[in-house]
Amino acid sequence: MTKRAPDVSASPPRRRSKYTVAPLVLIAGNVVLFALFFAWPAVIGLVYSFTNYTGVGAFQFVGLDNYQNLAGDSTFFDALTRTLLYTVLFVPLNFVFSLLIANVLVSKHAKGMSVARVFFFIPWLLSPIVVGVLWRWLFGENFGLVNHLIEKFGGSAVPWQSNADLSLLVVVVAASWAWTGFSMLLFIAAIKNVPVSYYEAASLDGAGPWRQFLNITLPSIAPTSFIVILLNTIHAMKEYPLFAALNNGGPGTSNNLLVQYIYQTGFKSGQIGYASAASFVLMLILMAVAIIQLMVNRRVENR
Amino acid sequence: MTTTDMPRKVDAGPGRAVPKKRPGAAGGGLRRAVPATTLLWVLAAVYGFPVLWFVLSSFKPAGDLFSSLSLFPDDPTLSGYKAAWDSANFSQYFINTAIVSVVATILTVGVSCCTGYALAKYDNKWLKVFFICILATTMLPGEVMLAPQFLVARDLGLFNSLAGIIFPALLTATGCFMFRQFFLTVPDELVEAARIDGARELSIFLRIMVPISRPIMLTLAILSFQWRWNDYIWPLLMLNDPDKFTVQIGIQSLVGAQNINWSVVLGGSVVSMIPLIVVFLVFQRYVMNADINAGLKD
Numbered sequence: 001m002t003k004r005a006p007d008v009s010a011s012p013p014r015r016r017s018k019y020t021v022a023p024l025v026l027i028a029g030n031v032v033l034f035a036l037f038f039a040w041p042a043v044i045g046l047v048y049s050f051t052n053y054t055g056v057g058a059f060q061f062v063g064l065d066n067y068q069n070l071a072g073d074s075t076f077f078d079a080l081t082r083t084l085l086y087t088v089l090f091v092p093l094n095f096v097f098s099l100l101i102a103n104v105l106v107s108k109h110a111k112g113m114s115v116a117r118v119f120f121f122i123p124w125l126l127s128p129i130v131v132g133v134l135w136r137w138l139f140g141e142n143f144g145l146v147n148h149l150i151e152k153f154g155g156s157a158v159p160w161q162s163n164a165d166l167s168l169l170v171v172v173v174a175a176s177w178a179w180t181g182f183s184m185l186l187f188i189a190a191i192k193n194v195p196v197s198y199y200e201a202a203s204l205d206g207a208g209p210w211r212q213f214l215n216i217t218l219p220s221i222a223p224t225s226f227i228v229i230l231l232n233t234i235h236a237m238k239e240y241p242l243f244a245a246l247n248n249g250g251p252g253t254s255n256n257l258l259v260q261y262i263y264q265t266g267f268k269s270g271q272i273g274y275a276s277a278a279s280f281v282l283m284l285i286l287m288a289v290a291i292i293q294l295m296v297n298r299r300v301e302n303r
Numbered sequence: 304m305t306t307t308d309m310p311r312k313v314d315a316g317p318g319r320a321v322p323k324k325r326p327g328a329a330g331g332g333l334r335r336a337v338p339a340t341t342l343l344w345v346l347a348a349v350y351g352f353p354v355l356w357f358v359l360s361s362f363k364p365a366g367d368l369f370s371s372l373s374l375f376p377d378d379p380t381l382s383g384y385k386a387a388w389d390s391a392n393f394s395q396y397f398i399n400t401a402i403v404s405v406v407a408t409i410l411t412v413g414v415s416c417c418t419g420y421a422l423a424k425y426d427n428k429w430l431k432v433f434f435i436c437i438l439a440t441t442m443l444p445g446e447v448m449l450a451p452q453f454l455v456a457r458d459l460g461l462f463n464s465l466a467g468i469i470f471p472a473l474l475t476a477t478g479c480f481m482f483r484q485f486f487l488t489v490p491d492e493l494v495e496a497a498r499i500d501g502a503r504e505l506s507i508f509l510r511i512m513v514p515i516s517r518p519i520m521l522t523l524a525i526l527s528f529q530w531r532w533n534d535y536i537w538p539l540l541m542l543n544d545p546d547k548f549t550v551q552i553g554i555q556s557l558v559g560a561q562n563i564n565w566s567v568v569l570g571g572s573v574v575s576m577i578p579l580i581v582v583f584l585v586f587q588r589y590v591m592n593a594d595i596n597a598g599l600k601d
Binding site: 019020021022023024025026027029030031033034036037038039040041042044045048055100101104105107109110111112113116117118119120121122123125126127128129130132133134135136137138142143145148149152177180185234238240241244245248259262263266267272275276279280282283286287290 | 335336339340342343344346347348350351353354356357360368369372413414415417418420421422424425427429430433436437439440441442443444446447448449450451452453454455456459470471473474479504505508529532533534535536540551554555558559565568569572575576579580583584587590591
């Protein structure tokens with residue numbers, strides 16, 4: 001395109017202006033949306049994080065006070081560590097199961113693939129709220145099916161709701177269940193792109209399916225694995241509705257994650273400035289993740 | 304390593320090649336098919352069971368909900384659905400959510416198609432800048448800008464209106480990049496030929512490019528419909544008036560109550576799942592083959 005630039009300037013100006021106007025007309029809608037709902041909030045969010053704004057009335061600049069308070073706020077740190085713990089549990093679990101299922105689904109030996117695929121995919125369609133309700137129904141302490149079964153087989157009811165760690169575990173399982181469909185799709189596409197001749201050569205050399213998986217599939221789909229891990233990490237860092245429906249951040253506030261913390265400080269207690277500072281910390285984490293992603297993408301593309 | 308070197312022909316290969324090579328291998332095929340099929344269906348059962356249990360529970364009468372362990376309801380009833388539909392105001396929530404999802408989907412597809420085409424087929428410095436702007440939106444998800452976005456929407460007079468949930472959600476990097484990717488594969492000669500025939504730029508777009516991008520439109524429409532249908536936190540902030548609530552807020556407000564009326568919750572949740580599952584089953588191949596890439600953001 002750059003090579004053609006002199007051509008365009010040599011042609012009558014009328015035509016050249018058309019080439020500038022037409023694309024600008026086409027992107028106009030999104031430009032307005034971008035300015036109103038992205039650029040403007042991003043700027044005022046950054047500004048408010050240095051103020052004591054409450055959402056109405058006047059505000060004062062308080063310098064770095066919000067950030068200093070944040071550094072000493074144990075509730076914020078609890079939310080941050082809980083979010084990281086959730087991410088560290090959810091990402092590997094989801095990874096293992098979606099990779100397993102993707103492998104089974106591309107195997108040419110299994111029967112009924114296209115029907116089974118729907119079973120794995122439907123959870124991804126459901127909203128986080130419905131997923132939360134659904135798992136709350138299964139893991140209810142007094143009424144859930146799981147405790148019913150445990151009691152029937154002689155066990156005692158497990159405190160799925162009132163124990164903070166068990167409660168987090170249920171959310172982790174529910175989230176992995178719900179997000180399998182998405183990760184699985186990415187894995188299936190990657191596995192199908194591995195040249196089949198590699199496998200033929202390997203089986204001629206006597207490599208079993210497990211060896212083939214470890215030495216061919218896994219290295220070949222490494223870029224996709226990386227993307228799955230990053231997307232799931234970003235997704236997990238900003239999880240909120242699933243917790244809202246499953247245990248409402250409870251018991252108590254023990255499972256409040258970052259977004260819930262931001263929501264509560266910003267909208268329940270009206271400390272917009274303080275919440276903006278907390279958002280800024282979350283943003284830095286997500287930016288770090290996104291930058292790692294960009295760097296690795298570039299390396300992969302350059303190969 | 305070489306994930307992109309050898310494209311699709313691989314797909315067609317394995318299924319046909321094996322029987323042709325070894326006609327007598329049927330026994331071996333069966334021996335391999337049994338464990339693979341068993342594993343597949345055990346996993347499918349594990350994944351399908353929570354939904355199945357949930358849906359079947361919703362047909363149980365309220366009295367049986369907590370006592371009966373049987374998978375199938377003894378005497379199926381629709382009372383939970385009826386209660387959700389009438390008393391819990393679900394019909395209103397449903398209409399609101401449908402309006403939001405449909406309008407937002409149409410507009411999202413529209414603006415994404417225009418932007419994607421401009422980014423793919425034109426080249427000037429404003430477009431380059433805007434491309435980077437869109438890239439930036441993937442790094443700053445709405446969740447980290449809840450408070451300032453809320454203030455902006457409030458100052459624009461969108462608070463407590465359905466428009467307030469629709470407009471901030473229209474710009475998606477995923478949509479723009481999907482269309483850009485597609486239009487990059489459309490040969491430039493097509494545009495040049497139309498120009499030589501004297502077509503104006505915008506009518507090239509409307510008459511030629513929009514019709515050929517139909518598959519991408521459908522894919523994005525399904526994704527967008529799902530995002531908007533399932534949205535929770537933004538509508539929760541924006542809407543104040545219970546008559547304007549969406550389905551997700553409705554369900555959550557029932558579950559957040561002190562005494563959960565499970566019969567109503569189950570009925571309402573199952574109803575809220577239906578539109579998505581229908582859309583998905585009808586347009587399955589558009590979702591399954593979608594080129595969902597790293598730019599995915601809802």
